[in-house]
Amino acid sequence: MASYAGRGVHGQIVHTLGVRIISGALPQGATIDPRALGEELDVSMTVVRESLKVLAGKGLIDARQKRGTFVRERKFWNLLDADLIHWQAEGGDGRRLMRDLADVRSIVEPAAAHRAAIHRTDDDLLAMQAALEAMANDTQFPAAAAEADAAFHRALLNATGNEMLARMDMLLEPGLRERDRVVHAHDQAADPVPSHKAVLDAVRDQDPARAELAMLELLAQAVHDLDQATGTVQQQA
Numbered sequence: 001m002a003s004y005a006g007r008g009v010h011g012q013i014v015h016t017l018g019v020r021i022i023s024g025a026l027p028q029g030a031t032i033d034p035r036a037l038g039e040e041l042d043v044s045m046t047v048v049r050e051s052l053k054v055l056a057g058k059g060l061i062d063a064r065q066k067r068g069t070f071v072r073e074r075k076f077w078n079l080l081d082a083d084l085i086h087w088q089a090e091g092g093d094g095r096r097l098m099r100d101l102a103d104v105r106s107i108v109e110p111a112a113a114h115r116a117a118i119h120r121t122d123d124d125l126l127a128m129q130a131a132l133e134a135m136a137n138d139t140q141f142p143a144a145a146a147e148a149d150a151a152f153h154r155a156l157l158n159a160t161g162n163e164m165l166a167r168m169d170m171l172l173e174p175g176l177r178e179r180d181r182v183v184h185a186h187d188q189a190a191d192p193v194p195s196h197k198a199v200l201d202a203v204r205d206q207d208p209a210r211a212e213l214a215m216l217e218l219l220a221q222a223v224h225d226l227d228q229a230t231g232t233v234q235q236q237a
Contacts, residue, residue: 013051021060023091032069082174089178101175102223112160113215117208119161127155128200136193146180183225195221
């Protein structure tokens with residue numbers, strides 16, 4: 001589902017309400033009064049209604065006769081939605097998000113690297129190499145470095161030759177971007193190029209076992225870098 005961030009007043013209201021819900025400021029089960037909300041945020045009822053429709057589409061709210069509009073239980077939220085991932089990182093439980101992302105990546109990406117080493121094409125290698133070079137050139141620009149990182153992992157998934165695995169980028173990429181936004185802005189983060197190059201080299205050499213191991217090492221470093229960036233390492237010491 002498309003992100004609504006930055007789309008004028010409508011986007012701002014969607015963002016404001018989304019963060020309130022994800023953070024618990026508007027708790028699960030809470031009733032939302034659209035008219036009062038419009039007065040509070042100084043926007044028209046049209047904007048409020050359209051914003052609530054967007055949030056309903058993301059599974060955050062529902063409306064029923066006699067009950068009105070209310071916040072749904074978390075189990076109904078579309079937690080794979082890019083906006084929900086961003087709101088969770090911004091105003092919700094970002095640590096839980098990063099933990100869940102690390103778990104999913106540990107299941108998907110080593111197997112993807114193994115398969116990519118078997119099925120990769122020359123075009124796949126060129127895409128991974130281009131992303132690696134961009135990563136090396138953009139170390140001083142966190143947003144660009146995050147984009148290059150996402151492009152590398154997208155190319156790796158595509159190199160598996162499996163269309164369903166290739167589309168796993170829709171699940172992984174929003175969370176990966178949030179993780180990279182934190183890590184690449186941290187001065188003590190390790191250089192990501194060597195660990196990614198190790199994966200690329202193994203895939204290029206068509207060595208599945210080495211590619212899988214290299215990805216496991218990359219993911220271990222990713223967890224360590226995130227812990228450093230968020231202060232978890234210091235807290236546990």
